[in-house]
Amino acid sequence: MFDFLSPSNIFILLEKLLNFINSIFFALLLVSLTFALVLSPPDYLQGDSVRIMYVHVPSAWISLACYSVLAFLSVINFIFKLKNFFLIAKSMAPIGLMFTCLAIITGSLWGQPTWGTWWAWDARLTSMVILLFFYIAYILSLKLIKPEKMSLKISSLIAIVGAVNLPIIKFSVDWWNTLHQPASIKFSGSSSIHSSMILPLLLMLLVLLLYSALIFLMKYKTEIIRIKKKNINR
Amino acid sequence: MITNFIHMNGYGLYVWSSFGIVIFACSILYYKTRKTLKKYENEFLVELQKLSSKKQLTISQKSKIANYILASQNKVV
Numbered sequence: 001m002f003d004f005l006s007p008s009n010i011f012i013l014l015e016k017l018l019n020f021i022n023s024i025f026f027a028l029l030l031v032s033l034t035f036a037l038v039l040s041p042p043d044y045l046q047g048d049s050v051r052i053m054y055v056h057v058p059s060a061w062i063s064l065a066c067y068s069v070l071a072f073l074s075v076i077n078f079i080f081k082l083k084n085f086f087l088i089a090k091s092m093a094p095i096g097l098m099f100t101c102l103a104i105i106t107g108s109l110w111g112q113p114t115w116g117t118w119w120a121w122d123a124r125l126t127s128m129v130i131l132l133f134f135y136i137a138y139i140l141s142l143k144l145i146k147p148e149k150m151s152l153k154i155s156s157l158i159a160i161v162g163a164v165n166l167p168i169i170k171f172s173v174d175w176w177n178t179l180h181q182p183a184s185i186k187f188s189g190s191s192s193i194h195s196s197m198i199l200p201l202l203l204m205l206l207v208l209l210l211y212s213a214l215i216f217l218m219k220y221k222t223e224i225i226r227i228k229k230k231n232i233n234r
Numbered sequence: 235m236i237t238n239f240i241h242m243n244g245y246g247l248y249v250w251s252s253f254g255i256v257i258f259a260c261s262i263l264y265y266k267t268r269k270t271l272k273k274y275e276n277e278f279l280v281e282l283q284k285l286s287s288k289k290q291l292t293i294s295q296k297s298k299i300a301n302y303i304l305a306s307q308n309k310v311v
Contacts, residue, residue, distance in 0.1 A: 011302065037253070038239070048242035052252045059256065098263055106252040113248050211260055218267045225274045232281050232293070 010084075011224055014217050021214045025207070032207045035200035043197075050197070052110040057185075058205040060103035060128070062212055064166060066096030067131060070138070071163035074156035086152055087227075089159065090142060091219035095212045097135040104128055115179055123172035124180035127165055134162030 036054035043050035073089040076082065107125065108118045119125065138158045145151035173182045184193040185201075193201075242249050282290055 015302070033253075037249075042243070047245055049245040049248055051242070051245075051249045055252050055256045094263065098259055102256055102259055105255055109248045109252045109255075113245055211264075215263060215267050218271050222267070222271045222274050225271075225278050229274065229278045229281055232278070232285075 011221065014221050014224075018214065018217050018221075021210050021217075025210055025214065028203070028210065029207050032200065032203035035203055040200040041194075041196055046114055049110060049113045052106055053197075054200055054204045055208075056103060056106040056110055057201060058208045059099045059106060061205065062208055063096050063100040063103050063128075063131065064169060066092050066099065066212070067135070067159075067162065068166060070096065071159045071166070074159035077152070077156050078160070086156075087220060087223045089156075091216050091223060093135060093139050093142070094219065095215050097132070097139060099208075099212070100128065100132045100135055104132065111179075120179050122179045123176040124169065124178050127169040127172050130165050131162070131169060134158060134165065138162070 032054075036051060040051065040054075042048045070089050070092055073085045077085050077089070104125070107128075111120070112118050138155050141155040141158055142151055145154055172178060173180055185198075240246055240250075282293065285293070
């Protein structure tokens with residue numbers, strides 16, 4: 001059923017994708033940084049500190065997106081037992097972990113000049129820390145639990161349980177009175193962010209997504225080679 | 235003008251630290267991932283070269299991955 005997802009077929013595609021991303025990445029990074037740091041206007045209230053948004057928001061989005069995919073693939077894994085989906089999830093986890101850390105750190109750096117504090121046990125911030133713990137638990141279960149079959153089961157279970165936290169992160173700013181501001185960009189309804197800030201934000205999101213794809217492809221390729229190496233004499 | 239750009243009306247420390255940390259973390263992850271990939275590619279190649287030339291040929295004909303790694307190694311050499 002999933003023959004087109006065989007490692008050999010994917011491997012060749014990975015090479016082409018890696019070359020393509022490598023060829024456009026630095027030019028796009030330069031353009032995005034110019035927009036984010038030079039061309040976009042300061043906020044009328046927050047001044048230049050608003051520029052932190054261009055790394056903070058995409059980091060938070062990517063960390064949530066990675067976990068959503070991780071949880072989804074884990075559910076599929078539980079039902080169909082597809083090794084490939086497990087490899088994809090395994091390759092995505094470190095990317096999600098790094099962007100969760102970055103979202104928390106840059107959020108803290110943004111909080112100090114705007115809220116007057118580096119940290120508050122606010123619902124959004126706390127739920128992001130919980131997400132960080134789920135990522136750590138997922139990665140540790142892959143590394144420490146043996147045999148592989150058992151680690152696959154336990155890590156999938158951790159990913160599925162952690163998915164409960166995703167709607168809490170998303171709606172925490174609506175459900176509770178929090179220090180963190182409500183969402184400025186809405187897919188349904190009008191966004192409260194000025195159009196001159198949307199372009200740099202989307203550009204930075206694109207750059208960080210391409211970077212994530214690059215890391216994912218390299219990690220996935222490593223996993224395929226690791227398996228091939230194990231089975232070389234068969 | 236450059237001083238203003240660096241200072242960012244008093245927010246320079248926060249803004250530059252944020253961008254700096256993101257770029258630093260991304261570079262470290264990129265470097266580590268690439269290093270691991272190269273390590274596995276080399277180990278795979280060593281394992282392949284340990285095999286008899288007949289078996290090497292069979293594997294490279296059967297496996298696109300082995301074939302690709304062998305070919306890329308030949309390109310580098």
